[in-house]
């Protein structure tokens with residue numbers, strides 16, 4: 001065929017489940033290594049975007065990933081398929097590297113038609129680890145559910161894919177090459193993202209902060225955030241060399257779990273709690289969209305982080321005009337709701353998954369958004385953005401003269417503390433998890449008014465969301481048990497795991513009394529944990545009497 005374009009048959013048995021989860025298709029590397037597996041998904045995606053077998057002429061595709069094992073192989077597969085489809089341009093990050101926020105930045109600044117992100121986010125990498133693929137549209141944000149489910153349907157019916165014979169395409173040197181109808185451009189992974197961030201923050205104030213001796217430790221967790229953080233923090237803002245640690249993206253993330261929470265980033269936490277530790281700590285995940293922020297001897301809860309950023313946004317150049325509104329995922333604590341109500345701006349509650357913020361951001365209804373799962377972002381992109389959050393905190397520390405801890409304590413003083421914790425039960429056999437959730441759902445209608453484990457439930461439901469912009473409806477997004485004083489327990493199954501099911505139990509209680517703000521977290525939340533156990537019978541269904549992770 002023309003330009004070496006060829007049709008290759010796919011195995012006659014459809015691949016197992018290629019249904020995307022909360023954030024794209026995530027599976028073990030070994031699943032992706034099956035011949036035709038990645039091709040099947042990409043063919044279905046391209047068919048859905050351009051019409052079955054139709055050309056992508058006139059379109060620009062952005063391509064990159066977090067550098068994990070299989071990234072380079074997958075990039076070559078995708079280049080062959082994109083060239084065969086006749087894309088005008090493919091912009092690929094040098095070395096196959098682009099963080100998730102960087103893909104969003106490149107799509108928007110280069111006016112691309114969309115982008116493909118190769119990442120399993122915070123999941124471990126390496127030959128025995130996870131891999132993933134996700135499509136973002138022209139707004140720079142994750143594809144909506146309507147597209148991902150259409151792609152999934154198509155993965156089940158196609159029997160061939162379109163590719164072409166190409167020698168391995170060089171992706172390590174910047175520059176352009178023409179392959180068939182397509183110009184493949186190897187781009188600097190950092191440039192567009194850095195340009196977006198430069199427009200938002202007071203770099204002079206942050207530079208002056210570092211010049212005064214302020215010490216930051218940024219742990220990139222051997223993942224893709226390293227090059228971005230180094231370029232801006234050490235390269236432009238004058239932070240001393242060595243501020244960014246674990247900065248080189250490794251294919252297996254050094255064998256660690258690149259998920260920035262106090263459990264996985266224990267070394268960073270220890271540094272911040274050591275005598276003479278740095279003033280601030282931060283970490284980002286595998287694809288650098290998540291962030292964790294710490295003060296000296298102080299861990300900032302993600303829900304509090306969102307609330308602090310919202311409360312002080314007017315102090316940052318990019319948000320000087322104020323916020324149109326804020327949004328949080330349903331399980332995220334209500335700290336930001338309290339700030340929004342004080343500011344007199346709307347606060348939207350969406351299902352878990354960044355894609356649900358997209359319409360609100362596009363319609364100008366919200367400026368900042370965030371999630372309990374260590375994600376924060378704004379209308380500057382359509383992805384959460386780890387480095388953005390760290391720069392926001394640095395900007396606030398620089399212009400208020402307050403420490404990270406003082407900023408959070410200020411939030412608690414003004415609005416009370418939303419005492420909050422998430423309990424994860426990992427790798428539960430699927431059938432057990434499904435039985436637990438279906439029994440829980442069945443029990444919901446009878447729960448209101450009942451006193452269980454000493455707690456009286458005011459109301460209970462399974463969260464459903466109607467998108468205010470396009471009217472689309474998402475049901476069964478998490479069970480909520482709410483008490484009269486607004487304390488709540490939320491239970492849902494994770495959409496990002498690759499082994500069995502992960503049950504997440506979110507506990508929240510509002511504490512107005514400053515004298516009680518420092519009570520040990522799990523102790524303060526123990527009555528709610530007992531309620532979760534009594535209602536959902538976690539131990540009965542799973543045999544577990546303790547969560548695997550508490551954050």
Ligand code: G16
Nearest residue numbers: 022023121353354371373494495496
């Ligand atoms: C993804 C989504 C996030 C969401 C998280 C939830 O994060 O992008 O918006 O909060 O999943 O994960 P789970 O369903 O496991 O609770 P990421 O960073 O994995 O892309």
